[in-house]
Amino acid sequence: MRIKTITVRHKIVKRLLMLYLLPIPFLLLLGYFEAVSSIQNQLVTIAQQRVSNIDTFIGNIHKTNQSLLNNPIYCDELHQQFLFDSTIRELFYVENGELLCSSKQGPMAVDVKRLLHNGQMRTIELLVDLLSRPDITTLLVEDAQPGNPDRGILTFVSNEYLLEKLPFHTDDRLDAVTLTIRDRTLPVNAQMTHSHYSIVYASQQYGYTLTLAPSWRFVGQNLTLYLFSALLLSLVLSSLVLLTSLWLRHRHDLLEELKRGLRKHELFLVYQPIVSSDDTALHGFEALIRWFNPKHGFISPEHFVKVAEHSGIITRLTEYVLEQAWEDWKGMPEQESLHLSINVPPSYLEQAENIQFLKRFADKFAQKGIQLVAEITERQLLEHEGQKVLSELRQAKIHVAIDDFGIGRTALSVLQNIEFDYLKIDKCFIDTIGIDSGSTPVLNSIIDLGHRLDVAMIAEGVETQQQSDYLQKLDVGYQQGYLHSRPMDIGSVTEHLQKVSMQDS
Structure with a gap:
C-alpha cells in the first residue's frame, strides 16, 4: 500500500514538473526574439538621430x-x-x-x-x-x-x-x-x-x-531582461494552468461526489421556520438542502448547487429535494394551512415535465394540509416564458415567492404584469436596520412597493429584536431568521410542531 502511495505521489510530482517545464523553452525562445527586436528598435532610434x-x-x-x-x-x-x-x-x-x-x-x-x-x-x-x-x-x-x-x-x-x-x-x-x-x-x-x-x-x-x-x-x-521576464511569465502561466487544472479537477471530483451522494442519499433537508411578525406564530418552513460527505464532511450549498447548475444535474437535485421533503412529511399528522417553501432554480422551470413533477408533489402536500410554495429568483421574471410559468403554477394552486428581491434586475413594469404571493426581502437590506446606511431607504422603498402590489412580504435573515420590531412597525407580514429559529432537522420540526399544537390547545 505504501509503495502504491509513493508511486502515485511520484506521478503527481512528475506531472507538476512537466507542467512547469514544458512552456519554458518556447517562452525563452519568444523572449530571445523579443530581446533582439528591442535591441534593433533602440538601434533604429539612435540611427535616425x-x-x-x-x-x-x-x-x-x-x-x-x-x-x-x-x-x-x-x-x-x-x-x-x-x-x-x-x-x-x-x-x-x-x-x-x-x-x-x-x-x-x-x-x-x-x-x-x-x-x-x-x-x-x-x-x-x-x-x-x-x-x-x-x-x-x-x-x-x-x-x-x-x-x-x-x-x-x-x-x-x-x-x-x-x-x-x-x-x-x-x-x-x-x-x-x-x-x-x-x-x-x-x-x-x-x-x-x-x-x-x-x-x-x-x-x-x-x-x-x-x-x-x-x-x-x-x-x-x-537578453537578461527579456529572458528573465519570459521565465517569470512561464512560471506565472504554468501556475495559472495548474490552479485552473486543480479547480477543474476539484469541480469534477465534487460533481462525481455529488452524483454519488444523491444515489446514496447523503443529502438531507433542514427546515427554517417562517413566523408572523405580529405574534411570532408559525406560518411555515423553508426547506434547505444540506450535504454531509463521509470524506469531506459538510459541504456548503453555495458550492455544490453551483456545480449542479453548471453540470446539468440541477433538475435531479431539485427532484431529490421534493422527494426528500415528501419522505420527511408524509408520516406527519395533517396540518392546518402550513406553508412549505422549496427553492426552484431558474433552469428547472424551463421543461414542461419538470412543472408536471412539481404539480404532482404539490397535490401530495395539499392532502397533508401543506401549501407548497415555489421560491424563484428575480432573473426568472425577466423572460416572457418565465412569467407564463408563474401563471401556470398559481393555477395549479402552487404559491409563488419572489426570492432575494432587491438584488436582481427586475423591472417594476414586470412586477406590475405578473401575479405572485410573496415577496422575500434579501438579508442584505435587513442588515441595514439600526445602522446609518444608505441602503435603509432602499429597504423602505421595497416594503412600500410590496404594499402597493398587495402581496405578503417575508423578511429574510432577521437576527435582532430591533430588526424584528422595525419590520413589524412597517407591516412586513412574516419573518425568517436566527432570532426566531435556526434551521432544524425533521425530528426537531416534529417536536416544534407538537409544542405549537400544545400551546394552541
Missing part, C-alpha cells in the same frame, strides 16, 4: 557650395571665409577641369579633369582619399553650377569632425558605427561585430547608410 544630424550637415554644405557658385569667386575671400572653419578641411573651386582656387592654398592651377566623372562636375557625395594624404579617407561633397557642369565646388569635410558625427565611444550601447557610401566605409576597414543584432539604416536624402553594432553589455542587458 545620427542620420538626421548628418543629413543636415551635408545639406548645409550643398547650400554653401551653391551659394558660392551663384557669385564671382575670389581666392582671397574664399581663403578668409573657410580658413578657420573646423568642419571643412579644404574647399576647391574648379573650372573646366582645373583647380583654380583653394581655401587653404589660395590661387593655383592644377589639372584634375582625369579625377572628375567624365571630366565634368556633378552634385554628389563621396568617400575619397586625400591627394596629399592618401592614408586619410574623408567625405567629399561635390556641387556643379546648375546648367554648367564645367564649373563647380569640391568640399572636403574635416575627417576628425566627420568621425565625431559617428560617435560610439560616448554611447555604451554601441560597439561600432560605420558610414558607407558607394561601397566605401568610414572608418576605413571597420570591423563590425554582433552582426546578428546590427542594423543598417539608409538616408532618405543622400546616398549613404549607417551600420550600427550594439555593445555586448547592451545586448546582455536586454
Whole structure:
C-alpha cells in the first residue's frame, strides 16, 4: 500500500514538473526574439538621430557650395571665409577641369579633369582619399553650377569632425558605427561585430547608410531582461494552468461526489421556520438542502448547487429535494394551512415535465394540509416564458415567492404584469436596520412597493429584536431568521410542531 502511495505521489510530482517545464523553452525562445527586436528598435532610434544630424550637415554644405557658385569667386575671400572653419578641411573651386582656387592654398592651377566623372562636375557625395594624404579617407561633397557642369565646388569635410558625427565611444550601447557610401566605409576597414543584432539604416536624402553594432553589455542587458521576464511569465502561466487544472479537477471530483451522494442519499433537508411578525406564530418552513460527505464532511450549498447548475444535474437535485421533503412529511399528522417553501432554480422551470413533477408533489402536500410554495429568483421574471410559468403554477394552486428581491434586475413594469404571493426581502437590506446606511431607504422603498402590489412580504435573515420590531412597525407580514429559529432537522420540526399544537390547545 505504501509503495502504491509513493508511486502515485511520484506521478503527481512528475506531472507538476512537466507542467512547469514544458512552456519554458518556447517562452525563452519568444523572449530571445523579443530581446533582439528591442535591441534593433533602440538601434533604429539612435540611427535616425545620427542620420538626421548628418543629413543636415551635408545639406548645409550643398547650400554653401551653391551659394558660392551663384557669385564671382575670389581666392582671397574664399581663403578668409573657410580658413578657420573646423568642419571643412579644404574647399576647391574648379573650372573646366582645373583647380583654380583653394581655401587653404589660395590661387593655383592644377589639372584634375582625369579625377572628375567624365571630366565634368556633378552634385554628389563621396568617400575619397586625400591627394596629399592618401592614408586619410574623408567625405567629399561635390556641387556643379546648375546648367554648367564645367564649373563647380569640391568640399572636403574635416575627417576628425566627420568621425565625431559617428560617435560610439560616448554611447555604451554601441560597439561600432560605420558610414558607407558607394561601397566605401568610414572608418576605413571597420570591423563590425554582433552582426546578428546590427542594423543598417539608409538616408532618405543622400546616398549613404549607417551600420550600427550594439555593445555586448547592451545586448546582455536586454537578453537578461527579456529572458528573465519570459521565465517569470512561464512560471506565472504554468501556475495559472495548474490552479485552473486543480479547480477543474476539484469541480469534477465534487460533481462525481455529488452524483454519488444523491444515489446514496447523503443529502438531507433542514427546515427554517417562517413566523408572523405580529405574534411570532408559525406560518411555515423553508426547506434547505444540506450535504454531509463521509470524506469531506459538510459541504456548503453555495458550492455544490453551483456545480449542479453548471453540470446539468440541477433538475435531479431539485427532484431529490421534493422527494426528500415528501419522505420527511408524509408520516406527519395533517396540518392546518402550513406553508412549505422549496427553492426552484431558474433552469428547472424551463421543461414542461419538470412543472408536471412539481404539480404532482404539490397535490401530495395539499392532502397533508401543506401549501407548497415555489421560491424563484428575480432573473426568472425577466423572460416572457418565465412569467407564463408563474401563471401556470398559481393555477395549479402552487404559491409563488419572489426570492432575494432587491438584488436582481427586475423591472417594476414586470412586477406590475405578473401575479405572485410573496415577496422575500434579501438579508442584505435587513442588515441595514439600526445602522446609518444608505441602503435603509432602499429597504423602505421595497416594503412600500410590496404594499402597493398587495402581496405578503417575508423578511429574510432577521437576527435582532430591533430588526424584528422595525419590520413589524412597517407591516412586513412574516419573518425568517436566527432570532426566531435556526434551521432544524425533521425530528426537531416534529417536536416544534407538537409544542405549537400544545400551546394552541
